[in-house]
Amino acid sequence: MQVIYRIKLPGPAILGEGKPENQNHAIIFTRGEGLQTIDMNQDNYMEEALKMRNLLQEFLKKHDGVRYPTILGLREHIFTGSVSSLAWFMSNQETSFVTIGQRLLADPLKVRFHYGHPDVFDRLFHLTRGGVSKASKTINLSEDIFAGFNSTLREGNVTHHEYIQVGKGRDVGLNQISQFEAKIANGNGEQTLSRDIYRLGHRFDFFRMLSCYFTTVGSYFSTLITVLTVYVFLYGRLYLVLSGLEEGLNKQPGIRDNKPLQVALASQSFVQIGFLMALPMLMEIGLERGFRTALSEFILMQLQLAPVFFTFSLGTKTHYYGRTLLHGGAKYRPTGRGFVVFHAKFAENYRLYSRSHFVKGLELMILLIVYQIFGQSYRGSVAYVLITISMWFMVGTWLFAPFLFNPSGFEWQKIVDDWTDWNKWINNRGGIGVPPEKSWESWWEQEQDHLRHSGKRGIRHIMAGYLFNIVCYEDCVSRTAKVQCRFSAHVSADQGIDLCDFCRHSCYFGCAPPHDNAGYHSVHSCLHANWLGFASVAFYLLLVHMLSLYAFFPLFQIAQACKPLVHHAGFWASVRTLARGYEIVMGLLLFTPVAFLAWFPFVSEFQTRMLFNQAFSRGLQISRILGGQRKDRSSRNKD
Incomplete structure (x- = not known):
């Protein structure tokens, strides 16, 4: 038929x-x-x-x-x-x-x-x-x-x-909503490149053309510009810091204590929080159900972390819209639209949000940390707080919102199962017929597949970001080396002798009787003399390793874009091994805070009661009780 x-x-x-x-x-x-x-x-x-x-x-x-x-x-x-x-x-x-x-x-x-x-x-x-x-x-x-x-x-x-x-x-779950918004953002990218919008723009009058732009592709384009502005600002400030220009600018009183800038940033942060964006929703609810109801619902939405959700959606729209413009690769994403709200495993969240949120959140976090360490201007002023608070909020949202809005996301048994599933997924080899949800290799190949068709424009974009990352990385490494040399110069000869005593007494202290405190006092005095230097060097070394982790990612993108050449040169297995190590380290950075919060039972209880309705909360409680009873019965049967 x-x-x-x-x-x-x-x-x-x-x-x-x-x-x-x-x-x-x-x-x-x-x-x-x-x-x-x-x-x-x-x-x-x-x-x-x-x-x-x-x-x-x-x-x-x-x-x-x-x-x-x-x-x-x-x-x-x-x-x-x-x-x-x-x-x-x-x-x-x-x-x-x-x-x-x-x-x-x-x-x-x-x-x-x-x-x-x-x-x-x-x-x-x-x-x-x-x-x-x-x-x-x-x-x-x-x-x-x-x-x-x-x-x-x-x-x-x-x-x-x-x-x-x-x-x-x-859609009722975060993963369903994100896939829907990714599909819409991909579609808007295709609209931007389509001949239909081009023809409409040529045939509309001026005011209708502006209205068409604002209500279709303009909304997503302004979202993309908003996020790109954050990157431009942070990279620009980082360049000023690492080049030494900021130190000279900071000596001018007009720049150091700029009151009009602080007023402008205060009003801008008010807009960034999203109150004006919620105005149409408030008006609609007010017209249909009364303005008291609209105001109460708006306040309740803020208490239920609506800004976290909408900031996370901002990252979804930006990533998929920008990726479609640069590399193409738009595809239909079935979301299911089911009523069931279920726990998403850590590996599933990683697959969905690794490239759209986690990588970008890690990049912004490293930039903010470097800016915090080396930057001088606006330090301690209201302007500095207003500049960075919204960026830190966006970083935290992009990194941890999928776990915050995940049902039973902080339940210990779920965390243990997620860790087992993550290890199985990250270590499984890919191949023909192996789906992305079963193997990291298959997912990695599929996730970066659009880079092979990106053309010269996409490759230039990747290369430009990578070269700038290398310059920043080398500058931070050189500064870290200077800190290490400065620390070594400040360590006196006596502290050097104490360092030798530290090693000698450490061996002695391990086999000394409990009442002999000579070794203990020697070790304590040595650590007291050098703990600040050790801490500073360790911190800078950690920063350098984070920067190296961040600087490697564009290298993997370039290798994916040029896969035939890399494969022909015999480096593809090495690139894949390095990429797997990168994913493991980033997964650990994300999983550790979530596992730490799962140690405290009240966190999971608070999350369930705050984010889900009463019927669903009761269902979760009953499932936990029944799950515990089944485990008890199985353990008795084994005994």
């Missing part, structure tokens, strides 16, 4: 993806003049079905005074907000987008396209103009909005009506 009735696309082969092809294929089995596109994760209500006749009458009105509508937009009712705090955040965000946001896009901006799938299409209009989905390769991620682009470019008219709504089930 998928060969007899297939609709062939132009060209010698089938060019389309499965999802949009199925949507366009289904049109021939429909009747009538109106066609409602609805997803499998959507619901409907009896009272809404009674309004369908009134909605279809809207096709007979010229809402802009010129053209009949070709797409009738509807609002959605998100019914999954009560599962967890993350589901509640997404529900509120989506509610503001599909209501007050869509109203504004439709009127007065006139740049609403097709978002989601409860909209009703003019079937005859779209049947003769390319269908309801963009079926081209790699652009299928946002096939819905491309239907709106297509309708608008062919002189159609898109409206929005709110006297009818359709139920919608959104």
Whole structure:
């Protein structure tokens, strides 16, 4: 029956993806003049079905005074907000987008396209103009909005009506939400490079063009610029510090005590926290349920760590949007959209967020530490705190939010199982037919596969970052060597003799009787004389090793981009071994704080009660009790 009735696309082969092809294929089995596109994760209500006749009458009105509508937009009712705090955040965000946001896009901006799938299409209009989905390769991620682009470019008219709504089930777990946002960010990257946006920009008037930019690719582009600004600032400050220019600038009073800058940074930090970004959501909740309810829900969202979630989402959008622009590689990511909130293993979180959050968070953390050690200007002032506090917050969020929002993320038994699973995954060899979730090698090959098609622009981007990292690394190593030499110069001859005594008395102290304290006092005096120097050198050596860990990562990217050459030269096995060591060290850096917090039972209890609803919390408690009983029975049976 998928060969007899297939609709062939132009060209010698089938060019389309499965999802949009199925949507366009289904049109021939429909009747009538109106066609409602609805997803499998959507619901409907009896009272809404009674309004369908009134909605279809809207096709007979010229809402802009010129053209009949070709797409009738509807609002959605998100019914999954009560599962967890993350589901509640997404529900509120989506509610503001599909209501007050869509109203504004439709009127007065006139740049609403097709978002989601409860909209009703003019079937005859779209049947003769390319269908309801963009079926081209790699652009299928946002096939819905491309239907709106297509309708608008062919002189159609898109409206929005709110006297009818359709139920919608959104993602409820962090991993599901992140995969959904990665898919949308990839789709926006493809929109940025598409000819549809190019043609819309040329045919819109000036104000409509700006509105189109702001509501489509401009939102993601501004997000990318926001994160890149953090990198530019930190690398610029690091250059000033390592070159010695900051020390000279710090002597000028106008730079050292700049009051207008402090005022500007205070207002900027207020915006960065995200209060203004939450204004549409507050207005929507206030209009529908009262402003007292909106204010109370906003405060409760802050207590349930909503800024942590939205800052983490910022990293997801930035990574996948920027990667699509530089290297391509957009692909559809099925999220499941299930109601079940389950514990994600450490290896799964590492696979999902290693490149998008963990590597970038580690890079920013090292830059902030180096800036903290060597920097001088604004030290101890309000401006310095306002400069760095938001960056430290972003670093902490990117590194540890997946474990914070993970159910049973701080339960000790889960941590032990996660460690076993992590070791098994990191040490398994890859090969043909081995999936990425079973072997680190398979995941590493798949995760970096887009680099092989990045072209000259992508390779130049990697090389530029790597060369700058090497310069910073060498400068910090030289400074560390100077600190070591300075420490050696300050150690006197007597302390050198004490160091020899330290070794001699350490051996003596190990076999001396308990009442003989001579060896103990000698060891104590030697350590007291040298502990500060030992600590400083150890700290700088640790910093150098962290910098070397950070500087190696672009080298692996270059090797992946040039894999045929590296493989032909015989270095591929060495690169893979070094990359595995890098992943092991980074995994330990992430796993250690989580395991430490899991020692305290109240941390897991607090996390469960704060982030999940009462029914889910009770379910977790019951599962722990039943799990403990099963373990007791199994141990008795063994005895």
